[in-house]
Amino acid sequence: MVDSAGKAAHRSSAVAETWSVPLLFPPQRPRVVVKADLLPAVSVLSTAALLGIPLGWLWSLMAPPQRARVVTADGGLVPLELESWHRFDDLAIFGFLAMATGLLVGLVAWFLRERRGPVVLLAAAGGALLAAWLGTQMGAAFANSKYSVDSAPALGAVIDQAPRLESGWVILAAPLLTSLVYALMTAWNGREDLGRRLG
Known part of the structure; x- marks a missing residue:
């Protein structure tokens, strides 16, 4: 009798623990703010896009030129042995610089706490994409002016060809890293409103 009474009391207490008082006013989940964030988003996009100018300038300084020999009277060029490898070097250097730009844009956009x-x-991903595209245009312009040939080279002369990017897909490195950094920071934050109210 006592044992069965104890079991019944334990069962009733367990059932009581599983019941909860229903909330009359459940907490509302934070909604995505669009209107208030539009103007700051345009500022983020345009500011990030301007990073393409230093990106292109740095690439033109770091990318190695391709040395070639003049083989015809009309200026036909043949790359020297192993110099064609610099085609990959130019692309890889720009890819790393674009990833660094994407990392910077993603971190700065995340630290805009009130606009997360x-x-x-x-806007940050779009700005990083524009910065990488502008970097390809400005980098080619800087490199061409750095390695410009003022007079017609003599037959058999060795000249430096300006570095160039032979694939346009490299510009995707910047927005991909921006999105990855922002997503990692969001997962690390863990708050439903991403900490906007703490700004």
Whole structure:
């Protein structure tokens, strides 16, 4: 009798623990803010895009030229042995610089605490993409002016050809790293509002 009464009391207490008082006003989940974030998003996009100028300038300084020999009277060129490897070097250097740009844009966009969210993320990724594209254009212009040939080279002369990017896909490195950094910071934050109210 006592044992069965104890079991019944234990069962009733367990059932009581599983019951909870229903909330009359459940907490609302934070919504995505669009209108208030549009102007800051445009600022993020345009500011990030301007990073393409120093990106192109740094690439033109770091990318190695390709040495070639003049073989015809009309200026036909043949690369020297092993110099064609610099085609990959130019692409790899720009890819690493674009990834560094994407990392910088992602971190700076994340530290805009009061504007955290998908709107600023899209603007940051778009700005990183524009910066990488502008870097390809400005980098080629800087490199061409650095390695410009003023007079027609003599037959058999060795000249430096300006570095060039032979694939346009490299510009995707910047927005991909921006999105990755922002996503990692979001997962690390763990708050439903991403800490916007603490700003």
